[in-house]
Amino acid sequence: MDTLMSTGDRRTGRTLVLAATAVPLLLALLAVLAVSTTDMLLDSPASFDGIRTLDVRTDHGDVEVVGADVTEVRVTRRAQGSGPRVESWGDGSLTVGLVCDETGSICGPLRDTAGSHTDYAFVVPRDITVTIRSEHGDVTVRGVTGKVDARTEAGRLRLDPPSPE
Secondary structure (H helix, E strand, O other): OHHHHHHHHHHHHHHHHHHHHHHHHHHHHHHHHHHHHHHHHOOEEEEEEOOOEEEEEEOOOOEEEEEEOOOEEEEEEEEEOOOOOOEEEEOOEEEEOEEEOOOOOOEEEOOOOOOOEEEEEEEEEOOOEEEEEEOOOOEEEEOOOOOEEEEEOOOOEEEEOOOOO
16 A cells, blocks of 8 residues: 555655656747747838838738838738738848749749738838739828839729928
């Protein structure tokens, strides 16, 4: 009888040690996940320096680009549903919604849905080059003096020229 109680006590002790170790680790993991996904769940502003070209591809997300007297590109993301998104930047370009293989030679648009997409609002330098392709989202470009190539298949397209200075 004492042997069984002793074995049970050891198991209980190991279980308590395991629980005491696992619970804080689990809580830390949940905290990291919460912090790292908060920007996908809420409006999430970000800034990118040195961007001269902006390329946005979306199936359902709305895109608004406003030219301003700024030196960096600022973006605010508004996730709808799980709001999938992919962004890459470098060499003076910011690309949104285009998924590429490791070599960068094969690329395709990120597929989203009406219930699960990300809307984007950009504030950009006025002289930036902008390319936007949207299937169903609304596209608005205002105040950009650089080259603009914006198209939408089923959404509304609004291109406003910059105001004279």
